[in-house]
Amino acid sequence: MTLLILVFGFLFGAALQHASLNKYNVISGMATLEDLTVAKTIALAIGVGVILINFEIGLGLATYHVKPFMVGGILIGGLIFGIGMAVLGYCPGTLAISLGEGSLDALTGIIGGMLGGWVYTLVLPSIEPLLGANLGKISLHSLTGENPTVFYLLVVVIGLVFIAAAFGVHKLEKSTSKKWIGAGIALALLNVIIFSTATFNRPIGASTVYPYLGDLLTGTTSNAYFEKIEASGSWQLLFLGGAFLSGLVLSLLRKDFKLTLIHENWQKYKGNSSAKRLVWAFAGGFIMIFGARMAGGCTSGHAISGGMQIAIGSLVFAVMAFAGLLGTGKLFYKGLK
Template identity: 60%
Template sequence: MLEIFVLGVLFGFAIIYARLNKFETISGMATLEDLTVAKAMAFAIGLGMIILPFEIGFMLATYHVKPFILGGVVLGGILFGIGMAILGYCPGTLAISAGEGSVDAIVGIIGGLFGGLVFTLVLPSIKGILGPNFGKVYLEKIIGGQVIIFYIVAVIVGIALMALAFYLNKLEGKKDKKWLYSGIMLGILNPIVFLEVVQNRPIGASTAFPYVADKIFGLTDNPYFLKIQKPGHWEVIFLAGAIVCAFVFALIKKEFAFKYIYPRWEKTKGNSKVKRLIYAFLGGFILIFGARMAGGCTSGHILSGGMQFAISSFVFAIFVFISLLVTGRLFYKK
């Protein structure tokens, strides 16, 4: 447990360092006014694409690819993007921002818990729209075990993504390199977690929500809870480390404060705290419901899956990005 907690602390620090958890940063991504998240994620995935395949090749780690369940990945990605744009957080950054005192993040967590609870309840009746299930599909499997070719492709694509991150930074014209350092930390941390001598699993966050909600409401005697019990427990400890990290750093930097409204929200939605909290709850609900439909979130699907060249994660990322931008354009319209 201590090791998981420490890994969560490191994850929290990597996110906090470039302010990737802030509402302004993520909502700015939705309106294309801030590319910090895109830059850090692109660099982290690119770096992980180079490191992780060699770990697996040397039998130091194994694949943990999420199955390509078409309906769930597409519909879940759309909902996730909508929730992320409205809320201004993703599952992992929700916990971190809550640790810094963001009240809207705390309410978003409550909304996420109800989203996880409702997903558990309705899952038996919506299974028909989640399929078809194409199984665990990833690049090395597709090219039929041509290891050398796979390594070459992994290095080329990894470098291309890291170059894309620098190109986006050039477009923004910013000199701040904190996004780069956060990207490096995330690109190294995830492969470390993958190691069999460490945790033999990827980083993740969204499973913690239905796990906690189902425990609170006593919905533990069903197939879905039994499926998520182990990863959900792991993610709760992991996120606890991230929350503590955020809280301690906020105190050290004298930045801990109960916050409701942020400049971009006030500029387009006004300064009503009640309105912001209502939307935070709804955003959290939609975010986690979408994540559970897709089987993962920003960290568990896009970051971890991208490093493994998982088709399900690439498709999820595409629909999240499109949905995020469309919702951002409409929702934050002045």
């Protein structure tokens, strides 16, 4: 099973690399609306996944893994997550891939993320009231599941709307690359397989590993939160280990492995200072993971996996994360010097 997790992590990393979705320039480009690859790939993955996963579950081949809609956590955490993602230029899953390709700012972001996860463990008892109220695991299925005709009709319609939106964004961007299509479909298929009760019976996720590692390294394991995340964190460690290997192996095969700290987009807006990039990458990683843990998930676990389940909390998280990402992109990259 360990080897299988690594293999699927490798495939996850390969899918993202295919469309350069792990790259700092692409994610920061989304924050400044200069590169829409992230938005259209996520929309396509959700659209295809909505149809496949809900029918998979309906056939008894998988189960739902909807996250609870914690109002404060989703709204505040999602916004904080988007802010950190914009500053860092990576999301929790892409950090491991880019580190494999030699991005040193990704390593700095990982260290900041582990600290953010550890601090979240420490302060959770104090901020827990801020995360509520818990509206429960609300999804399209929980709202319409008693009427399967309506439910599956809406599943198809919503899936097609997301797919159409992805191609609409592509047309708006006027890009000639079609690699995002393969990446979006691959992400949907990977989720379908990992959701299956025949394999892992879980969604793809990436942010839990940061508090898991932070707590392990500091010995902060005798608490309810670590017990809650331990199983998921250990699974994600192997999964992202496979993603790291994907970044390393494929970049070596492509002959473009390179130790890099200052990327083109950072240089364009922020200059060549290595110290400045290190400080902001560390801060971005801290902020992003702290927000992800408040919300109970990240781009992979909430926006994509949750979106495919048409989970209301996850869709709200995606809106808040993109609001934080775009707002910070406008201020941090185009406003502040």
